Amino acid sequence: MSDRRALVLRLLPLVFVLVLAAAWLVPATDALDLAGDPAAADGFAAALDDLPDAPVVLVGFDPDLGTYAEIRPTVRTALADLLARNARLIVVSLTPEGRALALAELARLARYEANPTRILDLGYVSGAEAALVALARAPVIPSAASGELADGLRDEGIGGVDAVVVIGGNDLGPRTWVEQLQPRIGRVPFLAIAPATLLPELQPYVGGGQLAGLLGTPRDGAAYRASTSLGTLAPIVEADAPPALPILAGMLVAIAILGQAWLARAGTTVGTLGREGRE
Amino acid sequence: MIDLLGTTPADVVATWVAAIATVVVLGGLLGERRLFGWSQHLLAGLVTGFLALLAVTEVIVPRVVAPLVADPAGRPELAAGLVLVAAAAGAPWLPRIVAAVPVSIGIGALAAFALGGAVIGTLLPQLAATIVGPGSSPLEIAAAAASALVTIVVLVAFLRGTPRGRALGAAMVAGRGLLLIGIGAWIGVLVLSRLVLLSDRIGFLVGDWLGLR
Amino acid sequence: MNRPILPLLVVTVGVLLLVDLVVVNPTISDIAAVAVEAVILVGAGAAIAVTASLAWRRAVDLWSRRGDPIGAALVLVGIGAMLVAGLRPGATGASDPWVAWLVGALLVPIAATLFGLLFVTTVVAARRSVASRRRDAFVLMSAALVMLVLLLPIGGQTGGALATAAGWVLAGPVAAVFRGILLGVAILAAVAAARTLLGVGAGDE
Numbered sequence: 063m064s065d066r067r068a069l070v071l072r073l074l075p076l077v078f079v080l081v082l083a084a085a086w087l088v089p090a091t092d093a094l095d096l097a098g099d100p101a102a103a104d105g106f107a108a109a110l111d112d113l114p115d116a117p118v119v120l121v122g123f124d125p126d127l128g129t130y131a132e133i134r135p136t137v138r139t140a141l142a143d144l145l146a147r148n149a150r151l152i153v154v155s156l157t158p159e160g161r162a163l164a165l166a167e168l169a170r171l172a173r174y175e176a177n178p179t180r181i182l183d184l185g186y187v188s189g190a191e192a193a194l195v196a197l198a199r200a201p202v203i204p205s206a207a208s209g210e211l212a213d214g215l216r217d218e219g220i221g222g223v224d225a226v227v228v229i230g231g232n233d234l235g236p237r238t239w240v241e242q243l244q245p246r247i248g249r250v251p252f253l254a255i256a257p258a259t260l261l262p263e264l265q266p267y268v269g270g271g272q273l274a275g276l277l278g279t280p281r282d283g284a285a286y287r288a289s290t291s292l293g294t295l296a297p298i299v300e301a302d303a304p305p306a307l308p309i310l311a312g313m314l315v316a317i318a319i320l321g322q323a324w325l326a327r328a329g330t331t332v333g334t335l336g337r338e339g340r341e
Numbered sequence: 342m343i344d345l346l347g348t349t350p351a352d353v354v355a356t357w358v359a360a361i362a363t364v365v366v367l368g369g370l371l372g373e374r375r376l377f378g379w380s381q382h383l384l385a386g387l388v389t390g391f392l393a394l395l396a397v398t399e400v401i402v403p404r405v406v407a408p409l410v411a412d413p414a415g416r417p418e419l420a421a422g423l424v425l426v427a428a429a430a431g432a433p434w435l436p437r438i439v440a441a442v443p444v445s446i447g448i449g450a451l452a453a454f455a456l457g458g459a460v461i462g463t464l465l466p467q468l469a470a471t472i473v474g475p476g477s478s479p480l481e482i483a484a485a486a487a488s489a490l491v492t493i494v495v496l497v498a499f500l501r502g503t504p505r506g507r508a509l510g511a512a513m514v515a516g517r518g519l520l521l522i523g524i525g526a527w528i529g530v531l532v533l534s535r536l537v538l539l540s541d542r543i544g545f546l547v548g549d550w551l552g553l554r
Numbered sequence: 555m556n557r558p559i560l561p562l563l564v565v566t567v568g569v570l571l572l573v574d575l576v577v578v579n580p581t582i583s584d585i586a587a588v589a590v591e592a593v594i595l596v597g598a599g600a601a602i603a604v605t606a607s608l609a610w611r612r613a614v615d616l617w618s619r620r621g622d623p624i625g626a627a628l629v630l631v632g633i634g635a636m637l638v639a640g641l642r643p644g645a646t647g648a649s650d651p652w653v654a655w656l657v658g659a660l661l662v663p664i665a666a667t668l669f670g671l672l673f674v675t676t677v678v679a680a681r682r683s684v685a686s687r688r689r690d691a692f693v694l695m696s697a698a699l700v701m702l703v704l705l706l707p708i709g710g711q712t713g714g715a716l717a718t719a720a721g722w723v724l725a726g727p728v729a730a731v732f733r734g735i736l737l738g739v740a741i742l743a744a745v746a747a748a749r750t751l752l753g754v755g756a757g758d759e
Contacts, residue, residue, distance in 0.1 A: 075370035075674055082543045086554060095709035099721025127388075127662060128669030131541035132534050158392045158601075159665075161399075162657045165649050166345045173347055186399040186648070188597035191454035192590045195571075199587055202404065241462025242454060245575070258534035262527055265724070266733040269488075270470030279530055279724070280537045281705065281717065304541065306707040312536040316677045317702050323684040324699055327692055346658045351651075355659035362660055366667035370674060382625040384664045385608070386632020387656060391648070393605035393633070394640040398647030400598040404591075418588075422595050429599025433607045443596040445560045448750065449567030450593040456568075456747035457575045463740040467733060488730040495734025500741065516734070518693065523731025525694040526723060529701025532676055539670035545663075 078315060085308040094306035097288045098281025105268075106275030106286055109225075109253055116148040117224035118214070122239055123153050123167070124160030126231030129257040135300045136255055136283030137229055141167070142298040143290050144227070145176060150211050152223070154184040154201075156193045157232045161186040174298050182211045190234055191242050198246040220247050230256035230264070237263045240272050251275075255283070280309075360550040363542055401426055495520050561753050568751040609633050 097103075113119075121141075125133060144151060153168065155161035168183060184201060187193035196202070198220050203212055214222050226243065228236040236254035244252060251274035256264055258279050267273040277283045284304070292299065346352040346359075362380060369377035405426065409419040425443055432440035471489040497509065498516025548554040567589050574586035612626040639645065639652035647653075680698060683691035704720035707713070 072372055082540055083547050086544050086547045093709050094707050095713055096707045098717040101721050127665035131666050132537045158395050161395055162391060166657060186395045188396060188400045189594035192450055192593035195590050241458030245461045258530045262732040262735055265729045266467055266736045269729055270467050272466055280533055308540040309536060309707050313702055313706055316532050319677055319681050320699050323681045327684050351655060355655050358659040359663040362663040363667045366664055369671060379625055379628055380664050382628040383632045386629035387636055387661050389605045389608050390633035390636025392601045394636055395648050396598040396601035425592060426595050426599040429596045430602040432603050441560050445563040446567050446592055447596050449564040450571055452747040452750040453568040453571035455743050457572055459740040459744040467737055491730035492734040495731050496737050499738035519731055521690055521693045522697045523728045525697025526701045526728045529698040533705050535673035535676055539673045542667045542670045
C-alpha cells in the first residue's frame with residue numbers, strides 16, 4: 063500500500079467525525095425524522111396511562127456507562143413523564159455504573175428543582191440477584207430518609223409499589239429484574255428502557271406479557287420522546303433533541319461500506335455459479 | 342446538552358477535562374494508541390475505586406458497621422457479618438479454606454437464583470406465551486403458529502448436538518438460517534445504536550464544550 | 555485432602571434459596587433471608603477484594619518496572635482519586651461533589667467515547683466478514699443491510715413505510731428468533747446451575 067493511500071485511510075475516520083460535527087450544526091428539517099414506528103412508544107405510554115393516580119414507581123437504575131448515551135434522552139423524558147403524572151419514585155441501583163449514573167441524574171433533577179419529597183433514593187445494593195430478592199423481601203431504607211414515601215415503604219414494603227421501571231444496559235438488567243423480582247411480587251407492571259444490545263433478551267418478554275412496555279431501540283426512544291406532553295416539566299428533559307442528520311449521514315456511510323462489499327461478494331457468487339453452469 | 346454537570350467553575354473545568362478525555366479516546370480512531378491506552382488504565386482505576394467506595398459507604402457501613410458500633414453486644418449476627426465481609430475482602434490472600442466459605446455461599450446462591458430465575462422467570466412464562474388464548478382470530482392463530490414454529494427450529498439449532506434423522510436435520514438447517522437472519526437484523530440495529538453513541542460524543546464536543554449549538 | 559463441607563455449603567445455600575422461592579414457609583423464609591443478606595455482604599467484600607487485588611498487582615508492576623509504568627500509575631491514581639474523593643473527612647461518600655466531578659469529567663466521557671468507537675469497528679468488522687466469502691457471514695450481513703435501510707431516519711410517507719416495516723420485522727419474525735435464543739439460553743443456564751448444585755463436574759470445589 064502506498065504511503066499516500068495509507069495516510070488517506072488513516073485520516074478517513076477524522077473526516078467522518080468532522081462530517082458528523084458539521085451535521086450537528088445544520089438546523090432540523092421535517093424531511094428527516096429519528097422517531098420510528100410508534101407501536102413500542104404507544105405501548106410504553108399506555109402502560110403508564112394504566113397506572114393509578116400518583117403511582118409509586120420503583121426505578122431500577124442500572125444503565126451502562128458506555129451505552130447510556132443511547133437511552134439518556136429517553137430516560138430523562140420518562141422520569142419527567144412520571145413526575146408529570148404525580149408519580150413518586152423510589153430509585154435503587156444494583157451495579158456501580160448504574161449507581162454513578164443514578165447519582166448524576168438525581169443531582170440533575172435537584173438542579174432543576176424537582177420536588178425532593180417525591181423521590182426516595184435507596185442507594186446501591188451489592189450481591190446481584192440477592193439484592194433483588196432482598197428488595198422483594200424487605201427493602202433497606204436509609205435511616206435518614208423521612209417523609210410519606212419512606213414511611214410508606216417501611217410500612218408496606220415492596221407491596222406498596224404500583225409499577226417497576228428498569229433502566230438497563232448492564233449485566234443486571236431488565237431480564238434479571240423480570241426473572242428474580244417479578245415472580246416474587248405478583249402482578250405489578252414492569253417496564254424497561256434499554257439499549258439495543260439487550261434487545262434479543264428483552265423483546266420476547268414484551269410478547270410474553272412480562273414487560274408491559276419496552277423502549278429498546280434508539281428510534282423507539284425518539285418516538286416516545288416525540289409523543290410525550292410534559293407541561294411545566296418540559297425543561298427537565300434535554301433541551302436539544304438528538305438530531306437526525308448525523309444519524310442519516312452515518313448510516314449512509316455504513317450502508318455504502320457494507321453494500322460495496324456485499325455487491326462484490328454477490329457478484330463473485332453469481333460469476334462462480336455462471337461458470338459452473340457453463341461447464 | 343448532555344448536562345451531567347452544572348455551571349459552577351468546577352463544572353466548567355470538568356467540561357474541559359471531559360472534552361480532552363473525549364478527544365484522547367477518539368484519537369484511537371487515528372491510530373494514536375499510547376494516550377488511548379492510558380485513558381483506559383485511568384478508566385479501570387476510577388471504576389474499580391468507585392466500586393470499593395460504594396461497597397464501603399453504601400453497604401458495609403450502613404448494614405454492618407454502623408449498627409454494630411451503635412449496639413456492639415446486642416446483635417452478634419452483625420459481628421458474623423463483619424467476619425464474612427473480611428473473609429470475602431481478603432479472599433485473594435487468605436488460606437483457601439477460609440476464602441472458600443464466602444465463595445461457596447456466593448456460588449450456591451448464584452446457582453439457585455440462576456436456576457429459579459431461568460425456569461420460573463423465563464422458561465415457563467415464555468412457553469406459556471407461545472400458546473394462543475381462546476377467542477383469537479384466524480390471523481392471530483396463524484401468526485402465533487408461525488412464530489412458535491420459528492422459535493422451535495431456532496431452539497433446535499441453538500442447542501448443540503448431532504442431528505438424528507432427516508426431520509431434525511432439516512429443522513437444524515432451517516433454524517440456523519433463521520438464527521443468522523435474526524442476528525443479522527439485530528446487528529443492523531446495533532450499528533444504529535453505536536452510531537447514536539458516537540454522534541452523542543460529537544454533539545457533546547460541538548454543544549457542551551464549544552457551545553456552537 | 556477432601557473438604558466435603560464446602561460443596562455441602564454450596565448445596566445447602568442453593569437448595570435453601572430454591573425452596574424459599576417455591577414454598578411459602580415463614581421459618582424457611584427467615585433462614586433464607588439470612589443467606590440473602592450473607593450474599594449481599596459477600597458481594598461487598600468481593601468488591602473490596604477486586605479493588606485491593608488490582609491495586610496490589612499494579613503497585614507490584616510499578617515497583618518492579620514491569621509492563622507499562624505509566625498505565626500502572628494511572629490505575630493507582632484512579633483508584634486513589636475516587637477513594638480520597640469519597641472517603642476524605644467530611645465527604646458524603648458516593649454522592650460527594652468531588653466524586654460527581656470525577657464521574658462527569660472522566661468516567662462518563664472515557665467510557666462513552668470508547669463505546670462510540672464501536673460504530674467504526676463494527677462496520678469495519680462487518681465489511682471484513684462479508685469479504686471473507688463465508689456463506690454464514692453473507693446471510694448475516696444481508697439481513698443487517700436490509701435492517702439498516704429500513705432504519706434510515708427519513709421523514710414523510712417513505713420514512714413512515716420504512717419505519718412500519720422495521721417495526722414489523724423486529725416485533726414479528728425477529729422476535730420469534732429472539733424467543734428461541736432466550737429459551738435456549740435459559741435452558742443452558744438452568745442446566746449449568748443444576749449441575750453446580752448437584753456437584754456434577756469440576757465446579758464443586
